[in-house]
Amino acid sequence: MTTENLTVGYGARVVLSNLDLRLESGRVTVLIGANGSGKSTLLRTLTGHQPALSGNVLLDGTPITSLKPAELARRLSLVLTDRTGGGGLRVKELVAVGRHPYSGFMGRLSETDRQAVEHALEAVGLSHKSDDFVSSLSDGERQKAMIARAVAQDTAVMVLDEPTSFLDVSARFEIMELLSRIASAGKSVLLSTHDIASALAVTDTVWAVPYKGTEVRAVKASDPDFSSVMDSVYPSARFDIEISDYRPLKDFGFHEKNS
Amino acid sequence: MNRSRSIFSIAFLTLMIVFVFAGCLFTGAADIPADDVLRALTGGEIRPSWRYIVMETRLPAVLTALLSGAALAVAGLQLQTLFSNPLAGPSILGVSTGASLGVAVVMLALGGVAGAGGQLAVLAGALAGAVLVIAALLGMASTVRSATMVLIVGILLGYLSSSAIALLNFFSSREGVHNYVMWGLGSFSGVSLSQIPVYAMLTLSLTAVSLLFVKPMNALLLGERYAMSAGVNIRMVRNGLLLVSGALTAVVTAWCGPIAFIGLIVPHISRLAFRTSNHRILLPATILTGAAVGGLCQWISVSPGEWGILPVNAITPVIGVPIIIYIIIKRRSIAYFN
Numbered sequence: 338m339t340t341e342n343l344t345v346g347y348g349a350r351v352v353l354s355n356l357d358l359r360l361e362s363g364r365v366t367v368l369i370g371a372n373g374s375g376k377s378t379l380l381r382t383l384t385g386h387q388p389a390l391s392g393n394v395l396l397d398g399t400p401i402t403s404l405k406p407a408e409l410a411r412r413l414s415l416v417l418t419d420r421t422g423g424g425g426l427r428v429k430e431l432v433a434v435g436r437h438p439y440s441g442f443m444g445r446l447s448e449t450d451r452q453a454v455e456h457a458l459e460a461v462g463l464s465h466k467s468d469d470f471v472s473s474l475s476d477g478e479r480q481k482a483m484i485a486r487a488v489a490q491d492t493a494v495m496v497l498d499e500p501t502s503f504l505d506v507s508a509r510f511e512i513m514e515l516l517s518r519i520a521s522a523g524k525s526v527l528l529s530t531h532d533i534a535s536a537l538a539v540t541d542t543v544w545a546v547p548y549k550g551t552e553v554r555a556v557k558a559s560d561p562d563f564s565s566v567m568d569s570v571y572p573s574a575r576f577d578i579e580i581s582d583y584r585p586l587k588d589f590g591f592h593e594k595n596s
Numbered sequence: 597m598n599r600s601r602s603i604f605s606i607a608f609l610t611l612m613i614v615f616v617f618a619g620c621l622f623t624g625a626a627d628i629p630a631d632d633v634l635r636a637l638t639g640g641e642i643r644p645s646w647r648y649i650v651m652e653t654r655l656p657a658v659l660t661a662l663l664s665g666a667a668l669a670v671a672g673l674q675l676q677t678l679f680s681n682p683l684a685g686p687s688i689l690g691v692s693t694g695a696s697l698g699v700a701v702v703m704l705a706l707g708g709v710a711g712a713g714g715q716l717a718v719l720a721g722a723l724a725g726a727v728l729v730i731a732a733l734l735g736m737a738s739t740v741r742s743a744t745m746v747l748i749v750g751i752l753l754g755y756l757s758s759s760a761i762a763l764l765n766f767f768s769s770r771e772g773v774h775n776y777v778m779w780g781l782g783s784f785s786g787v788s789l790s791q792i793p794v795y796a797m798l799t800l801s802l803t804a805v806s807l808l809f810v811k812p813m814n815a816l817l818l819g820e821r822y823a824m825s826a827g828v829n830i831r832m833v834r835n836g837l838l839l840v841s842g843a844l845t846a847v848v849t850a851w852c853g854p855i856a857f858i859g860l861i862v863p864h865i866s867r868l869a870f871r872t873s874n875h876r877i878l879l880p881a882t883i884l885t886g887a888a889v890g891g892l893c894q895w896i897s898v899s900p901g902e903w904g905i906l907p908v909n910a911i912t913p914v915i916g917v918p919i920i921i922y923i924i925i926k927r928r929s930i931a932y933f934n
Contacts, residue, residue, distance in 0.1 A: 386821060410827030422680055423817040425873030425932025434815050438827040444811035444876065472934035483822075490826070 338383065338413075338494050338525060343392035345375065345382040351390060352378045354551045358544065360494065360525045365516050367536040368529040368553075370546030371571050376529040379546075379553070380498045383527070384415050396494065410438035414487035416497040420479065424472030428482050431471050432457055435489030457489035461515055477508030484512070488519060495519065497528035501535065509535045533567075534582035548572050602877060605869045609884040613662065616891035620658035621650065623898050625905070653785065656792050658894055661784040664852050665862070665890015666883045667799040667844045670806050672859030673866075673882045674841040675730075677813045677875070678834065679737060682923075682933065683747055685860030686845040689733060690754030691726050692856070695849035696780065697757040698725025703776050704768040715791075715850075722846035729753050730838045782853040782909035784894050791851075798847045803883060806840050809833065813875040856909055857916030858893070862886045864923055873932045889915070 338360040346352040352375035360366055370376045381387040383394050385401045393400045396412050404412070414435065423431055433440075435457065436450040446454070458464045461481040466474065474482060480500055487495050497516070501509040509532055517539035520526040527544075530536050537543075541558035547569035556566045567576035567583075574583040622633055628646050635642045636650035668686060675684040675691070686692045698721030702714075732753060737746045765773050779786070787795050812833040815823035824830050848855060866881040867873060893915070897906045927933040 384825065386824060406824065406829045407827035410825060413825070415821065415825035417819075417821060419819070421818045421822060422932075423873065424934040425867060425871075426814075426817065427872075427874075430814070430872075430874050431818070434818060434822070434826050437811060437815055440811070442808070442811070444814065470931040472931040483818075 338527075339395045340383070341393040341395060343382070343394060344390040345378050345387070346390050347378075351551065353546065353553060354390075356392070356553050358553060358555060360527055361542060362493065362525045363520060363523050364542055365513075365520045365526045365528065365536070365540040366542045366544055367533075367540055368527060368544045368546075369531070369533060369536075369567075369570055370529075371548050374546040374548070374550075374570075376546060377498055380496055380527075380529055384413060384496050385409055407438045410490065410492075412492050413494045413496065414490040414492040416480070416483050416487050416495070416500045418499040418502050420476065420503070421483070424470060426471050427467070428463060428469050428471055428474070429454055429458065429467045431482055432485045432489050435486040435491075438490065453489045453491060454485075457485040460488050460519070461485040475508075477504050477511070480504060480508070480512060481515070484515065484519075492524070494525045494527070497526070499529050499531070501530060501532055510538070513539045533576075534580070537581040543567070545570050602870055602881075605881065606884065609881075609888050612888045613884070613891060616888065616895045617658055617662070619895040620661070620891060620898060621654050623895065623901060624649065624654055625898075625902050627902065652789050654898075656787050656789045657785045657898075658891060659792055660787040660795060660852065661890040661894030662887040663796055663799045663890070664784060664848045664855065665858055665888070665893070666803060666886040667848050668855060668859040669862035669866075669882045669886025669889070670803050670879070671841040671844040672861075673863040673875075673879065674806060674809070674813070674837045675859070676863055677816050678837045678841070679733070679746060680816070680819065681747060682864070683860070683920075684750075685857070686726075686841070687854065687856040688747065688754075688860055689729070689750035690752075690757060691729050691750075691842065691845045692849055692854035692859075693754040693757040693761075694725035694729030695722040695846045696725065696854045697760050698722045698728075698846070699779070699850060700761045700764045700776060701725075703779070704764040704772045719847065719850040722850040723843060725757070726846040726849070727839065727842040729757070730842045734834065734838060779853045781907035782855045782912075783905075784852055784890070784897075784908060785905070786853070787851050795847070795851060799844065802840055802844050802847065806844075807879060809837055809840070810875045810879055813837075813879075817873055852908070854909070855912060857912040858886065858889055861916045861919045862889050864919060865889070867932050868923075868930070871931070 340356045340358045343356040344351055344354040368376055382389050401409055432454045433446060436446060436453060440446055440450055458467055461484055463478060463481055463485060471482060501512050513535045516526050543556050545554045545556060545566050548571060554566050556563050564576055564578055571583060573586050575586050577584050622630055626649050632642045632646055633650055636647045672685040675689060676682055699718050702717045702721035733746060733750055736749045740746055812828045815826040815828045820830055862885050863882050866878055866885045870877055870881045872878055893908050893911045896911050897908055900906060
């Protein structure tokens with residue numbers, strides 16, 4: 338996925354402008370930015386859920402606006418923050434929604450579809466819950482099921498908008514580990530998050546929106562300006578490269594320094 | 597395990613439909629012996645007045661009840677999925693009242709309904725009213741995100757339509773008002789045997805069209821954005837569901853009056869009985885359950901026998917309200933709410 342001089346926003350309000358980004362395949366890219374920085378707006382535009390103000394989003398060189406909904410769905414899958422409905426579906430039925438772009442008019446699953454669902458459930462470690470109601474899953478499991486649905490969709494690009502924001506620490510790590518495995522199978526995975534530490538545990542590739550900025554800076558952990566780009570993201574936090582996470586600018590003095 | 601449950605439920609519903617069908621044919625104001633009812637149905641020798649009662653009153657009424665129950669139930673399920681709101685339904689959201697307003701305009705303002713042209717005008721009025729209300733609701737739903745608020749807007753639209761109907765009544769002839777009030781009580785007896793083929797064709801073809809939405813409706817359970825990411829053409833599906841549910845409500849309302857609660861409760865009964873939200877099972881289940889509930893309401897409405905006929909809208913809340921309250925109390929343990 339690439340963007341060509343992309344500007345996103347609402348009507349007269351430009352949120353991010355002149356973006357020329359390229360999403361790498363085979364790895365996780367993490368999009369970070371303060372609340373209101375335009376992360377979600379960018380992701381909505383990249384996934385075709387909101388029109389770009391100008392410029393293009395290209396998938397394999399094709400503008401996404403020229404793709405039919407089903408064609409787009411075969412190339413790009415999506416996972417969101419919100420806990421969704423569908424509690425009355427079995428887990429495998431939820432995952433089977435990922436096969437909709439491939440299945441027939443009435444949604445009957447072929448043998449390939451069924452295998453894709455099984456593989457996806459295996460990949461996220463939910464095979465044993467395949468016949469359970471979605472409503473019986475924990476929040477972490479539910480998000481894994483949503484990711485399994487995206488895996489079953491078998492797209493080159495997977496976009497996730499803060500997929501771990503309501504999960505506990507261990508569920509966050511598990512999801513990140515899962516995403517890195519998905520990416521290593523040759524997919525491009527783009528996720529927005531505030532959970533920098535878990536994300537940087539599995540990737541070194543960052544798209545950062547500087548605080549009050551309108552650009553997106555693509556950096557790698559090995560780049561010399563990595564720390565300064567990371568520092569530009571939040572107004573009152575400083576990036577600590579030692580722990581791969583942010584610390585408050587002010588030291589409140591509760592912790593003894595181990596020197 | 598789940599399969600045997602479905603088979604059991606289907607068998608139970610089918611049996612119940614047969615049972616209420618028979619019940620409606622054998623019960624009524626006139627005390628007709630059972631073998632004479634059978635003779636009337638098979639074209640045997642019986643009194644002409646009895647034949648008329650069985651063939652021209654009881655048979656069309658029970659057929660209308662089965663068809664209307666199924667149609668309203670499908671409309672209810674579509675609205676519940678479309679608005680992601682388990683308490684949506686044609687009567688709650690004001691769709692039935694919108695259809696009623698359309699009918700009132702035709703009946704009262706345009707002065708009565710004579711002949712086939714009049715019936716068509718009533719149908720057109722009902723359709724316009726129903727679709728208008730759903731379109732207004734969808735417009736609201738895109739700006740007001742809260743499902744509860746949309747529900748309240750629906751109820752308000754219903755009140756607005758009611759007040760317009762009251763105003764129309766105020767300025768209409770006594771006869772027009774009488775006709776309209778009778779129609780408004782709700783009855784499955786308004787379709788004559790000669791109209792049954794048209795009524796069946798309309799309700800059944802719309803129900804058949806609703807089956808085409810099984811796949812996108814499943815995706816819609818996850819919300820609009822997930823549905824879009826699954827390749828659903830959201831605008832087309834939304835408009836399609838809007839039209840089909842509006843048309844189903846309108847057809848039933850035009851002939852039978854605004855029937856409350858069936859559209860709201862039947863999808864819940866089906867979800868609980870079949871334990872699924874998957875529309876591949878749920879939609880056919882809802883059609884069957886709707887027919888059974890419609891037939892049951894008709895049977896109860898004729899059960900006083902020689903004492904007369906109860907209005908359908910006096911029965912549906914008695915069945916519907918306890919079910920809704922049960923569902924609201926139990927919602928934490930009901931899978932599809934969580």
